[in-house]
Amino acid sequence: MAAAALPTATVVVNPTAGRGKAGRVLPTVLRELLKGMPGVSLRVHQATSYEEARLRCVDAVESARPGAHGGRRDCLIVMGGDGMMALGLNAAGGSEVPLGLVPAGTGNDFCRGVGVPANPVKAARVIAAGGTVRMDLMQVDGALTGGATRRLVGSVVSTGYDSLVNRRANRMTVPIGPVAYAYAALAELADFEPLRYDLLLDGVRRKQTAMLVGVANSGVFGGGMRIAPGYSITDGLLDVTIIHPVSRATLLRLLPLMFNGGFVKDPAVERVRVSKVTIDGPGLFGMADGEALGPVPLVCTSLPAHLTVFVP
Numbered sequence: 001m002a003a004a005a006l007p008t009a010t011v012v013v014n015p016t017a018g019r020g021k022a023g024r025v026l027p028t029v030l031r032e033l034l035k036g037m038p039g040v041s042l043r044v045h046q047a048t049s050y051e052e053a054r055l056r057c058v059d060a061v062e063s064a065r066p067g068a069h070g071g072r073r074d075c076l077i078v079m080g081g082d083g084m085m086a087l088g089l090n091a092a093g094g095s096e097v098p099l100g101l102v103p104a105g106t107g108n109d110f111c112r113g114v115g116v117p118a119n120p121v122k123a124a125r126v127i128a129a130g131g132t133v134r135m136d137l138m139q140v141d142g143a144l145t146g147g148a149t150r151r152l153v154g155s156v157v158s159t160g161y162d163s164l165v166n167r168r169a170n171r172m173t174v175p176i177g178p179v180a181y182a183y184a185a186l187a188e189l190a191d192f193e194p195l196r197y198d199l200l201l202d203g204v205r206r207k208q209t210a211m212l213v214g215v216a217n218s219g220v221f222g223g224g225m226r227i228a229p230g231y232s233i234t235d236g237l238l239d240v241t242i243i244h245p246v247s248r249a250t251l252l253r254l255l256p257l258m259f260n261g262g263f264v265k266d267p268a269v270e271r272v273r274v275s276k277v278t279i280d281g282p283g284l285f286g287m288a289d290g291e292a293l294g295p296v297p298l299v300c301t302s303l304p305a306h307l308t309v310f311v312p
Helices: 017-036 050-063 082-092 109-114 120-129 161-171 177-189 248-257
Strands: 008-013 041-046 075-080 099-103 132-141 150-153 156-158 195-201 204-210 212-216 238-243 269-274 276-280 285-288 291-295 298-310
Touching (some): 017 075, 050 075, 050 082, 075 082, 082 099, 082 109, 082 150, 099 109, 238 276
Parallel strands (some): 008 041, 008 075, 075 099, 099 298
Antiparallel strands (some): 132 150, 132 298, 195 276, 212 238, 276 298
């Protein structure tokens, strides 16, 4: 009788993530995985483009064998920044293939949101330990960037002041790292005015102005900002945070409080939990998981228990 094939862990890496950090720490991460996952075959791909990384992730999930092999399943491991995490969750979402996350970018918000350590070696140890959770994802439908009409989101869909800041930070050519978001926030604040929203929250329509409307699956974005304190990745609901019109000075005061979630105590902040929200309004543009999502209207729907992810 032929011996059973070893379980396969496919590692897809963006070696340029974190201004080259991913490539530098990759050998150490692979050694940690090999040490902690004896009897598992590692298949490593250092992607040279976004499209190659996407196809490698999709192929790993589609070729994964059902069932466990020696106590382990075939799995997909992505390493890099939030863009790589988004590719991984879009490939593995809706399947039974476990997803391993190794953060090596500048934001790493999805990893923070699900509790994966920021240190790549510690994250590799989490994968090796084998503990998983079946978590929710968010499905977004619309005329999305790149011609897509549907995308899975792990963290936050932002459409207001936060979206403008994210887009400005992404366009910066000078690699100023963690301060990029803060710099962009100040630059956008100079002439920012409240935006007009047309929302549909679980079928209830609301037309209003707001500084921002954030829709969270896991509640961390913008390099560690906690837009939805108390969020759950297993409750089957989306956390919607609305900051009603305030002065620029008040918005500036609230921004640093987003890093610890303290901003929600301000009376201008409203929070609701829904299973589905449609976002529309003149000139609004969505960002998600650190990347351009597309113009409104955007339909955001919770997908309960849609992804298996390695967690501590």
